[in-house]
Amino acid sequence: MPEIRVVNLKKYFGKVKAVDGISFDVKDGEFVALLGPSGCGKTTTLLTLAGIYKPTDGAIYFDDVLMNDVPPKYREVGMVFQNYALYPHMNVFENIAFPLRAKKLPKEEITKKVVQIAKKLMIDSLLDRKPSQISGGQQQRVALARALVKEPKVLLFDEPLSNLDAKLRMMMRAEIKKLQEDLGITSVYVTHDQAEAMTMASRIAVFNQGKLIQYGTPDEVYNNPKNMFVAAFIGNPPMNFLRDFTIEGRKYAVRDKAKIKLPREVEVDEGKKYVLGFRPEDVVIKEGKEEGAIQGVVYVLEPLGRDVIVNVMTDKTRELVKIFAEPGDVPKEGTEVSLLLNEERVHLFDPDTEEAIL
């Protein structure tokens, strides 16, 4: 399986810069997710990898071969589309057989391979149905089978799960991950769902406005977000931000009576105001007013069963903060509370550049 290398890739549509100079690499057999909001250029990047779009500038290598001008049919890629893109006039068998017929394989071999992959994906009972006669989940499997049957060297996914209902999505998530691990095909997976990216990929590329913001393991992008965009995009609920903290003696973030110790010393402007960030799970809620803590009032509760999201409205600044708490010892709405942060896991951002300092 090839290694994919994207170097300073640009794709413009007229004046619109869909992809504006991104570089990343996908290792042999790796599963990489391109994550970002809609219109951030992730799908354009994927289609450029597939050969549907030609890059405006930059280079795409499969191993050491420059692929920029190679038509899709020579790239040996398989692709699964969001709307599955099954051929409506062909039945399931013909859909899966389509890429094999393009290769002009003998008839018996086509039948053998189609049946084999259909069995693997548990759709072998549907082979004579038309796509319109099967469910969304089954269509998804057919699309997957069609992408896999030609034994591609690269697999591309364009939001393949977003048309499925939540339960099926969770199931297919694990299934696709397992399948990719078993087959070891180099894969690029486009999604706007951070949970999908976190659970499936070995590395995540976070996109925004045509640029690659951060590229790293799920752990890295979650625990060390490069800027406020990444911090806010990853995690559910996302990271909480509190504004207007000043830094005292390089070690403390201070606002009003709240004084939070930072995990390490920072080199910053003492007079400037910064944004404090913390994840919903890195806080303990305590009733009453604690010395040096951020204080607020419980605004509303969102029970999730396993835990409860406590929404706290901070005093004076009236910022809404979401915090995970165990069900059982949750303060009632309207209670005055203090937020005790896990000081090891506090983040600090520059409000002008939005870049992370901590």
Place this chain on the structure above:
Amino acid sequence: MEREFKLTFFQRNSEKILNTVIFIILIIVTLPIILGYLWLIIRSFSVDVVRGFIPTQFTLKNWRFLWETMEGYPNIWKATLNTLWVALGVMGIEILTTSMGGYALSRYNFRGRSFTMKFVLVLHAFPTISLLVAVFYVLKVTGLLDKLIGVILLKASLEIPWGTWIMKGFYDGIPWELEWAGLIDGYGRMKVWWKVILPLVKPGIAVTAVFGFLSGWSEFIFVNTFIFTQETWTLSKYVKSIIGDFRFVDYGLVTAIGLFYVIPTLILYFLVSKYMIRLTIGGVKG
């Protein structure tokens, strides 16, 4: 205690009343057409009619043109074949060009695309009559005067703009992903068009084919102007010559031939009506 929600008669029956009104309007509007066809059928099978509608005596004499060549006119079957040839010719050329032209307008972003699309529409807006003199000259120079192929080419070229627009609409309804999937699955663009896209615009092809066929089948002006020899007459010219000649008009004969002329059209409409309905709804769904 239960109480009734009070409604006036009109509030209670508003939908029924509206439907009835619509129905009556539709009947009034379509009545002349229905009566026309009715008269056509009745008249063609009777010796005479009184008060316009009441048949007197059943006869097949009006249909005699089917089994005998009438004096002064060409054989009806020869004229029918000519008409069929024109209809199929226009249809064939139209399918061929619009299925490709519509695809190009829908999928390719080439220089002058929007100009082409507008120009094509303008072309369609030309009244045929205004072209007659110029076209006469063109046909004369190219040696296509008094030949059906000349009429076919002419008629097709005037039908193509509209057909191309229709086909473009159908192509626009097909998601790009299907085309991309075909390319990734290992075919070139032409093959993908042939194997994936074309089967999906079948309804569009059916629609343009029918309209092409019918416009060829019913063509009158070009035939009347550019065709002289009786051997190359089509049915429209045949009908016209029976109505518009020096003798008194034999309405029995006119209605029978008219009916004969209209039958293929009706059959065709029945066959493809489901595609026609889709045309009005717009787009194709798999």
